[in-house]
Amino acid sequence: MRDDEMPEGEEARLMAVPITDAFAQAATEVLREYREMVEKSLECSEENAEAPFLAEIASIISTPQVGMARGSLYAMLLEIAAMSFDTALDHVKALEHDIVRKPPPVWSTLVMTRAVLESCLFSDYLYDPSISGALRLARCAGLWRKDTEHSANLATVLEQDDEIAEVDDYVTKALDDCGIEARRNARGKITGYIVDGESSNLDFNITERARNRLPGWLPMPYGLLSGAAHGRPWMTNRARTVSKDKEGLVGEAATVMTAIMIVMASMEMCMRSLQGYFGYDLDAAFAELMEYRKLTFLRLVDLAHAPE
Incomplete structure (x- = not known):
């Protein structure tokens, strides 16, 4: 019995087979080509008036008294949103190398993919074209405050208490200059910010946002990625059952394919937010990417189940 054959009475699982050299090489080429198509489409795009x-x-600019301060906050918003997308692309490039390594990867592909997804969700959260400019600034203020809390935790470990107070004072003054109001709970702890009546939390729920923002053609993936990233036995034990002829953990084609599909969906999500926010003309690019995705999926399925 080959690895891709199931005993009688058991349901065959698509791509639940060990990674072959031919499949790995094709998979990394697909991922690289898709990334390059995305990058090229964005490089050639121009803002709509x-x-x-x-x-x-x-x-x-026209907001009395706080316009200059808000302009600085807005510039930071654009910088970190772009940086998050660049970070996602960096992880994609790392994933391209990981797929073809020896021995084949087991769970690292999904862990890197989670990094891609979270960076794209962060970028999409700020670029989201469906929200008002006031809410966008409130979201940025919340994320900035949340980041200072993380920095403060690190500074405490490093016994740099003076820096904690200095950063906190700077952020507080900067947001006050913007006319941004802190929202507090009963204990006085900041839970979010309000800008011109629009309110946002300090952070966003990653699972919920992934469910609502990723393209409809992709099933909800975040729990799967978390299982791999956190090393949960319900997930990692699967790698011991892919091949009964080998000892230890064995990477399977399905894991690589899952990573590729989530990466594609994450980049598409960011492209749509960029299209809506900056007015980029990306319709032709989306059509090309969809056609490429369909064709390569069939090709990779065939390669995964082809005998060595």
């Missing part, structure tokens, strides 16, 4: 991005800049 009616894009929310330009309207929000105009609104900020």
